[in-house]
Amino acid sequence: MIWVFALVMGVGVAAGVYLAMSRDLFRMVVGLSVIGAALNLLVFASGRLDSAAPPIVPTGAQVLVDAANPLPQALVLTAIVIGFALLCFSLVLVVRLMRAADTDDAHRLRAAEPRNDDDIKPPVEKV
Amino acid sequence: MLVLLPLLTALATSLACVLAAGRPRLQYFLSWAGLSALLVCAVALLFAVDDGTLRVALGNWPPPFGIEFAADRLSASMVLVAVLMGAAALGFQMSDADPASPDESLLPLVHGMLAGACGAFLTADLFNLYVWFELTLICALGLMVRRATVRDMEATLKYFALNVVGTLLLLAAVALIYALTGHLNFIAIGQAADKVAPEILLPFSSLLVVALLIKAAAFPFYAWLPASYHVLPAPLLALFAALLTKVGAYALLRVLGDVLSGSPEVLYQALGWLAVLTMVSGVLGAAYHWDMRRILAFHIVSQIGYMLLGIALASPAGSAGAMFYMWHNMVVKGGLILIAAIILRLAGHYDLRRIGGLYSARPWLAVLFLVTALAQVGIPPLSGFWGKLLLVRESFAQGQAVWGAVALGVGVLTLYSMAKIWMEAFWKPHPDPDWQPARARLAPAYVVTTILALLALGVGVYPEPFIAFAGDAARSLGGDR
Numbered sequence: 001m002i003w004v005f006a007l008v009m010g011v012g013v014a015a016g017v018y019l020a021m022s023r024d025l026f027r028m029v030v031g032l033s034v035i036g037a038a039l040n041l042l043v044f045a046s047g048r049l050d051s052a053a054p055p056i057v058p059t060g061a062q063v064l065v066d067a068a069n070p071l072p073q074a075l076v077l078t079a080i081v082i083g084f085a086l087l088c089f090s091l092v093l094v095v096r097l098m099r100a101a102d103t104d105d106a107h108r109l110r111a112a113e114p115r116n117d118d119d120i121k122p123p124v125e126k127v
Numbered sequence: 128m129l130v131l132l133p134l135l136t137a138l139a140t141s142l143a144c145v146l147a148a149g150r151p152r153l154q155y156f157l158s159w160a161g162l163s164a165l166l167v168c169a170v171a172l173l174f175a176v177d178d179g180t181l182r183v184a185l186g187n188w189p190p191p192f193g194i195e196f197a198a199d200r201l202s203a204s205m206v207l208v209a210v211l212m213g214a215a216a217l218g219f220q221m222s223d224a225d226p227a228s229p230d231e232s233l234l235p236l237v238h239g240m241l242a243g244a245c246g247a248f249l250t251a252d253l254f255n256l257y258v259w260f261e262l263t264l265i266c267a268l269g270l271m272v273r274r275a276t277v278r279d280m281e282a283t284l285k286y287f288a289l290n291v292v293g294t295l296l297l298l299a300a301v302a303l304i305y306a307l308t309g310h311l312n313f314i315a316i317g318q319a320a321d322k323v324a325p326e327i328l329l330p331f332s333s334l335l336v337v338a339l340l341i342k343a344a345a346f347p348f349y350a351w352l353p354a355s356y357h358v359l360p361a362p363l364l365a366l367f368a369a370l371l372t373k374v375g376a377y378a379l380l381r382v383l384g385d386v387l388s389g390s391p392e393v394l395y396q397a398l399g400w401l402a403v404l405t406m407v408s409g410v411l412g413a414a415y416h417w418d419m420r421r422i423l424a425f426h427i428v429s430q431i432g433y434m435l436l437g438i439a440l441a442s443p444a445g446s447a448g449a450m451f452y453m454w455h456n457m458v459v460k461g462g463l464i465l466i467a468a469i470i471l472r473l474a475g476h477y478d479l480r481r482i483g484g485l486y487s488a489r490p491w492l493a494v495l496f497l498v499t500a501l502a503q504v505g506i507p508p509l510s511g512f513w514g515k516l517l518l519v520r521e522s523f524a525q526g527q528a529v530w531g532a533v534a535l536g537v538g539v540l541t542l543y544s545m546a547k548i549w550m551e552a553f554w555k556p557h558p559d560p561d562w563q564p565a566r567a568r569l570a571p572a573y574v575v576t577t578i579l580a581l582l583a584l585g586v587g588v589y590p591e592p593f594i595a596f597a598g599d600a601a602r603s604l605g606g607d608r
Contacts, residue, residue, distance in 0.1 A: 025284065032291050039299050046306035072305070075254055079298055082261045086294075089268060090287055097280040109284070111277040112358055122416050124478050 005045045012038025023106045025098060029090040036083040040076050047072035129175050130183045130198045132168040133206050134249055136161060137242035141235050148231040158234040162214055165241070169207040176203045180603070182251070190251075191315035197251035200600030201450060205248045205377055208457050212369035213241045215575050216362040219465050222572035224472040225361040232273055237366065239266035244370045248377060251313045253301050253386075256378060260297065260342065264290055267371060270363050271355065282355035289351035293341030300335035307331050313386045317605070325391040332390045335382060336398065343375030345435055346405040349428045353412060356427070357420040361468030364420065365461040368427050373457055376434040376449070383438050384446045385604040399439035403533045406432030410540040417479045419467040419552075422544055423460070426503070429537060430456045433518055436530055440521050446601035448517030451594060455502070455510040455586065462499045462579035466492070469572050470552050473564040479548060484557035488564045493553045495573075495580050500545035502583035505538050509587035513594060 012034060019031025047069030055067035098104045101111060114123040140161025147154040175181060176198050184193035198206075217237065220226050227233055243263030250256050272283040305311055307328075308319035320328055341348040352372070356364060383390060383398070409429025413422045434456070437449025467477065469492060474482035486493045502509035515538060522531030586593055 020288075028288060032288065032295070035295050036291075036298075039295055039302070042299055043302040043305075046302040071311075072302075075302075075305075078254075078258065082258070085265065086261075086287075086291060089265070090284075090291075093272065093280060093284060093287065096275065097277070097284060100275075100277045100280060109281045112279075112282040112285070112354065122418070122421075124480065125418055 001049045025094045033087040043076045130196045134245045136165045141238035144235040169210045173203045191312035195251040202248045216366040218575045220362045223567035224572045225468040227360040236266045236269045253311045282358040286355035296338035332387045339379045344372045356424040365464040369457040369461045388605045395441045402432045402435035406537040413544045443601040444521040447597040451597045452514035455514045459502045479551035483555040486553040498580045504542045510583045513590040
C-alpha cells in the first residue's frame with residue numbers, strides 16, 4: 001500500500017512541478033494545486049497505512065488494537081479545504097488577469113514592472 | 128484563557144466587520160472598538176507572561192493530544208508589537224497620504240490578517256501554525272488584489288505563486304515531522320526529536336526551515352517580495368512589512384531556538400551564511416532603485432537577514448538580539464514606509480528623481496525622517512543601534528567574525544540608501560520650480576509617524592528594560608522540556 005502511495009505521490013509532484021513551471025498562467029496555478037494534492041497524500045500517509053479499521057474501542061475492551069490513525073485524516077481534510085480555497089482564488093485571479101492583461105504568457109506580464117529603456121538607470125514609474 | 132483572547136478578539140472583530148459590510152460607519156466603529164480591545168488584551172497578556180508561560184489546551188484534551196496554545200514572553204511581545212502596527216496602519220489610513228481605498232473589504236481583511244498573525248504567534252502546535260500561516264496569506268492576497276487593476280492582479284499572482292510553494296513545503300514538512308516524531312505539539316516534538324539521531328533529523332528540520340525561509344523572504348527565496356509589495360497603498364504596505372515576513376522570522380526563531388533546538392550545527396551554519404547573503408543582496412537591491420517603495424521593500428529583505436543572523440547564532444544572546452531586532456524593525460520599517468507616503472503626498476511622487484525641496488518646505492518632516500532612518504541604520508541613541516550591537520557582539524563572541532563584519536558593513540550601505548532619500552527628497556530643490564507642497568489632511572499621518580519615531584527614540588535612549596526582557600524571553604526558550 002505504501003508503495004502505491006509513494007508512486008502516486010511521486011508522479012503527482014512531478015506532473016505538478018512540470019505544469020507549475022509553464023509560462024501559461026492557467027497551467028501554472030493548476031500545477032501548484034496538483035502538487036498540493038500530491039502532498040495531501042503525504043499528510044495522509046504520515047499516519048500508518050496498514051489498517052482501515054475505525055479507531056473505536058469495542059465494547060468491553062480497554063485498548064484500541066490495529067486501528068487506523070484518525071489524526072492525519074483530520075489534518076488532510078483541513079489541508080484539502082485550504083488547498084481548495086487557494087485553487088479557487090487563483091483560478092479566478094488568473095482568469096481576471098488574462099482578460100485584463102490580454103495575455104496568458106507569464107513573460108509578457110510586465111504591468112507591475114515598468115518598461116526599462118535604459119540599461120543602467122532604474123525606470124521611472126507612472127504611479 | 129487570556130492566551131486565546133487576542134486571537135479571539137481579532138477573529139471576532141474581523142467577523143463583525145464582515146457582518147457590518149455596507150454600513151461603513153458601523154464597520155469603522157467596530158474596527159476601532161475591536162482594535163482597542165485587542166490592544167488591552169495584548170498588554171494584559173504581556174504582563175501575565177511575566178510569571179511564566181501561559182498554556183491552554185483546547186477541548187480539555189491534555190497535551191500533547193489537544194491543540195495547545197501557549198504564550199511566553201516572545202509570543203506576547205510579538206502580539207503586542209503586531210497589534211500596535213495594526214493600530215498605526217489604521218490610524219494612518221485616516222489621512223490623505225496614499226490611503227487604501229476604503230471599501231467594505233478593507234477592515235475585515237486587515238483584522239483577519241492580524242488574527243492570522245496572532246494565531247501564528249500564540250499557537251503551540253505545528254499543524255496549527257500552518258493553518259495560521261494560511262489565514263494570513265489569504266487575507267494578504269485579498270488586500271493586495273482589492274483594486275483589481277492589471278498591476279495589482281499581476282503582483283498578487285507573483286506573490287501567490289511563490290508563497291504557495293512555501294506553503295506546500297511547509298505542509299510537507301509538517302507531515303514528515305509528524306511521521307518522524309508522532310507529535311504535532313511543540314513540546315512533544317522537541318522531546319521526541321531529542322531522541323532522534325541528528326543526521327536523521329537534519330532533512331526534516333531543513334525542509335521546515337526552507338519553507339519558513341520562503342515565508343520570511345530570505346535569500347535566495349525573496350523574489351516575491353520586491354515583485355509585489357510596491358503596488359500596495361502605504362498603510363497596507365506598512366502592515367505587510369510589519370507582519371508577514373516577521374511571522375516567518377518568528378516561526379524560524381520558534382523552530383530553531385525552541386522546538387528543534389537540538390538540530391545539527393550545520394543547519395545553523397547554513398542559516399548564518401544565508402543571513403549574510405540576505406543582508407547583502409537586499410541592501411544592494413535597495414541601492415539600485417530610486418522608487419522609495421522599492422528601496423524600502425528591498426530593505427525589508429535586508430533587515431530579515433539580521434533576524435536570521437540572531438537565530439543562526441543559536442545562543443540565548445543571539446535569540447535575544449533577533450527578538451529585539453524584530454520589535455525594532457516592525458516599528459521602524461513601518462514608520463519609514465508611512466513617512467514615504469507623506470513625502471509622496473507633499474512632493475507628488477515616490478520616485479526620488481522627481482521630487483525634492485522638502486527640507487525647506489517641511490523641516491519637521493525632515494527631522495521625523497532622519498530619526499526613523501537613522502534608527503533603521505543603527506546610529507546611537509536609537510533603537511537599531513542596540514539591536515545591531517546585540518547581534519554583532521554575539522557574532523564576534525562566537526568567533527563568527529565574517530558574519531559580524533558583514534552586519535556592520537551592511538549598516539553602511541543602509542546609510543547610503545537612507546542618505547539617498549535624504550539628499551534627493553529633502554535637500555535638493557524640487558525639479559519643478561513652481562512646486563508648492565500639496566495641501567492635504569495629514570494630521571493623523573504626522574501623529575502616527577511621530578509616535579513611531581518617538582518609540583524608536585525612547586527605546587534607544589532607555590533600552591535597558593527591553594534588552595533585559597529580550598534576554599529573559601530568550602533564556603526561557605526551550606525551557607519547558
